[in-house]
Amino acid sequence: MKKIAILTSGGDAPGMNAAIRAVVRTALKNDIEVIGINMGYEGLINGDFHPMDRRAVSDIIQKGGTILKTARCPEFKDPVVREKAAQVLRIYGIEGLIVIGGDGSFMGAKGLSDLGIKTIGLPGTIDNDLAYTDYTIGFDTAQNTITDAINKLRDTSSSHQRVSVVEVMGRNCGDLALYAGLAGGATTILVPEKKMTKEEAIREVMEGRKMKKNHNLVVVAEGVGGARELAQDIEELTGIEARATVLGHIQRGGVPTAFDRILAARMGHRAVELLMEGKSARVVGIKANKIIDMDIYEALAMERTFDEELYKIAMDMS
Ligand code: F6P
Numbered sequence: 001m002k003k004i005a006i007l008t009s010g011g012d013a014p015g016m017n018a019a020i021r022a023v024v025r026t027a028l029k030n031d032i033e034v035i036g037i038n039m040g041y042e043g044l045i046n047g048d049f050h051p052m053d054r055r056a057v058s059d060i061i062q063k064g065g066t067i068l069k070t071a072r073c074p075e076f077k078d079p080v081v082r083e084k085a086a087q088v089l090r091i092y093g094i095e096g097l098i099v100i101g102g103d104g105s106f107m108g109a110k111g112l113s114d115l116g117i118k119t120i121g122l123p124g125t126i127d128n129d130l131a132y133t134d135y136t137i138g139f140d141t142a143q144n145t146i147t148d149a150i151n152k153l154r155d156t157s158s159s160h161q162r163v164s165v166v167e168v169m170g171r172n173c174g175d176l177a178l179y180a181g182l183a184g185g186a187t188t189i190l191v192p193e194k195k196m197t198k199e200e201a202i203r204e205v206m207e208g209r210k211m212k213k214n215h216n217l218v219v220v221a222e223g224v225g226g227a228r229e230l231a232q233d234i235e236e237l238t239g240i241e242a243r244a245t246v247l248g249h250i251q252r253g254g255v256p257t258a259f260d261r262i263l264a265a266r267m268g269h270r271a272v273e274l275l276m277e278g279k280s281a282r283v284v285g286i287k288a289n290k291i292i293d294m295d296i297y298e299a300l301a302m303e304r305t306f307d308e309e310l311y312k313i314a315m316d317m318s
Contacts, residue, residue, distance in 0.1 A: 005035040014137075033051065040105070125138060126142035141255070164216070177220065
């Protein structure tokens with residue numbers, strides 16, 4: 001393997017830069033040239049390429065976002081577009097491609113591997129919604145950002161004796177809500193994986209008030225949604241003042257935690273090794289603190305299992 005390329009795709013995640021750095025430094029150490037592709041698959045189709053040397057990844061390990069920029073690229077689902085992208089890679093003599101992103105980005109990588117381009121996927125998304133890996137790059141930072149926001153909301157809601165309803169990201173996956181809810185001492189946590197009615201959530205709040213809780217914190221995953229309506233209903237039905245906060249994209253930015261940087265370094269390093277071993281259509285993950293790799297088709301077909309044990313712990317704590 002003489003020349004590889006790297007791109008970031010889908011929603012950015014803290015730690016993506018640390019992963020880019022790991023890929024570039026590992027490749028260069030092994031005399032492999034690295035091409036950075038800007039703006040994900042969009043940049044790939046348009047040939048938005050630039051060579052990356054050691055200095056191209058200096059001083060980025062601590063930076064959130066992605067220096068390669070990113071985009072969602074629905075056109076990449078079209079086989080004609082994918083063929084064009086594969087052709088561009090062939091023209092530039094690029095033998096392997098490392099894609100950092102979520103499941104949508106992996107679908108694109110899978111499509112390219114079917115066309116003979118060696119591809120490796122690294123899980124980069126704050127959602128932690130990929131079944132084959134215990135953690136995705138960015139999840140740890142995002143849960144810490146949310147926990148920090150919850151700490152701040154606690155100050156004001158306990159001063160006013162209010163209920164604070166916090167909506168966090170996670171379209172189909174409640175992990176951010178669950179982990180940050182547990183870390184932040186939530187009264188109740190609403191996630192898409194567990195059906196909880198509005199009435200049940202309100203009952204939890206009322207129970208909390210009976211137990212002389214100064215304030216109540218309700219964490220709602222984006223996949224459940226409706227934080228503002230829930231706050232209104234709580235206020236109407238219980239008479240306790242309630243406020244909603246939708247954290248939004250603040251959760252996606254910020255300095256990556258040490259955990260995310262180390263995860264990114266381990267995964268990025270392994271991705272290059274896999275390409276050097278001639279592997280393709282693999283995704284890198286972590287299971288029981290061991291870096292693993294898996295067939296991309298298998299990984300995408302896996303169904304996520306919700307952490308019932310952690311959910312029970314969180315609920316028992318409330
Ligand atoms: O995929 C990560 C994610 O942050 C989701 O949690 C969220 O639903 C989505 O991206 C938001 O995407 P966008 O930035 O394109 O609005």
